[in-house]
Amino acid sequence: MADGSQLAFTPAVEAATLPMWEKVKHHVTPMEWRLQAPLIAEINRLKREKDAVILAHNYMTPEIFHGVGDYVGDSLGLAKEAAKSDAKIIVQAGVHFMAETSKILSPDKIVLIPDLLAGCSLASSITGADVRLIKQRYPGVPVVTYVNTTADVKAETDVCCTSANAV
Template identity: 65%
Template structure:
């Protein structure tokens, strides 16, 4: 029985230090040495537990180093993780990400057990809209197709006509062959799409609370402090940030 199975807090021992030495070598530039004795026992215990349970651990690109490098078997952006979950032979999927990512993995792998370590792991963007909101939009704009970003709940996806990622949003919108669409829920991604197509894009005012914090002024300050740097931005950032950036792309593209 592993410490995690017995609910006992795992301890940092010489054996644990040796078992996790390769992992720490990969993360030592971002995880202070004084913190590793806290993380290492859990890294070791999780590695052992997932083998006994036949589980595979998926971690989003935004995860912390000790999870991303220490316990994850597969990593990627939200859609890539769901696709990898569908392709793996493991019967148990542990999704180290927010709630909608676990939902998407379950949609693509209905026969598998999908676990999320923290039920409170939410997303401000996904929480900005509900299935009821989508139904009201359909009443307001009858006949207009709904294009929904994959960073949404299963409830919202079920009310939509088609889903897209940040990397194929423009392509998906244009594939419908219509003059206008409802694009949900990210306002900034929708504006980015609108600037890349002649299709009229009806927007919803949903935002990622992290991406919307960046400003064009921040980028100019970085350029002043680090002459010659390249700045990459995700299309969930405000439009003036995208204008100031050198490259705009999806998580995997970045």
Template identity: 60%
Template sequence: MPALMEQVVDGPEGYEGVQAGPEWAAEVRRLAKARNATILAHNYQLPEIQDVADHVGDSLALSRMAAEVPEETIIFCGVHFMAETAKILSPEKTVLIPDQRAGCSLADSIKGDELRAWRAEFPDAVVVSYVNTTAEVKALTDICCTSSNAVDVVASIDPEREVLFLPDQFLGAHVKRVTGRANMHIWAGECHVHAGINGDELAEQARTHPDAELFVHPECGCATSALYLAGEGSFPADRVHILSTGGMIEQAKAAKSSQVLVATEIGMLHQLRKAAPGIDFQAVNDRASCRYMKMITPAALLRCLVEGADEVHVDAEMAALGRGSVQRMIAIGNSGGGE
């Protein structure tokens, strides 16, 4: 499809110039079949990327899917640590990300050297890492967790052992609050998008939409405020749900209100509206858009399929160690959703 490829512009903001119409979608599907590739798209991707993908979901679910599908090539439409996780769980497969510059502020909030230094301060502690971390950090981790199983993972650890929880401070605070664990140390990392969804705007939205339900991701800066609203009785507790992205999809199908306020990255609204088309889903903060996720443009995906770019590599020893930390999480019996 030379005519389409001629439109791709490698500008400072990414790969642009291609419209995601029927011609583009047909060419993406043709090229994926020719490459024996499966296209995976995270819930925060652009709607047109989600719609052309073979599978849509959270990062861990997609990485596990990558290991199960028969195709030899995985096109991971998400951010870089997610493609790394797919490579960790599928070392024999080729994993491509449409734009290798698509990073993550949360994963970047802790480096391997920082974790080594932290472990040195607490040599007997158990390191629990959220899956939203780099391959290097996973390799230095005792057990991974997701936002939906973080409480179970921490609760499974000997209560006498100290826990180093990283990197998200809001998820860590949620886990510490639920478990009541005093010997839990939390890294001061955050996702800049979720941290920007604050308690004041959540409270205002709840006040002006008294009949709505609240879906709040535990990475959000407003998660504590949501529980406070429920606790003080200013908003019915049975309509406040602290959920992973995968959990939001399931809860959408069971929602009893005609309107739901959603506190997470706005790309999630596309899948929620598809899951429950009769419900009015509205973002608590309609500016909560991750520019890294949105770097996976229609042009970038087309380029990836035509050129086989950008391939993701993980050192074999690092991958083996990281795979162990993920498998120990799965072994506790509740592998949960991803982020």
């Protein structure tokens, strides 16, 4: 559908989105669902047509998480799922560093991010230049960064940790 205004809550849309409705009905009102379900059905149709998958971070809203997310989880887990997927297009519902991580693990795939302004304050708090300066000031000290950093920072660190592998 070329025009989003043509999307309607039809019996076909209702049937196609019923499994998702069952997952979100305690978090989304029926009135909201009547507006969201046609979009969800159309997004899912386009994913099949374009050979795409959507990675939905744990903090996404219920209709995204349950309605269109093919893989759901934390940022590193999503990037790993992107790498295992046979899809040609990866849509990263998240922030820039997540899309970068997905692209690093899936260099031959197209990685898209729906919101070019989606950022992370933690990722913005340090740059690759900052890490190079730390290494210059403290030669030989291993640099460990959290996964919520840019590709530029990851390229300069010795170890990238997550909450799952920090120990």
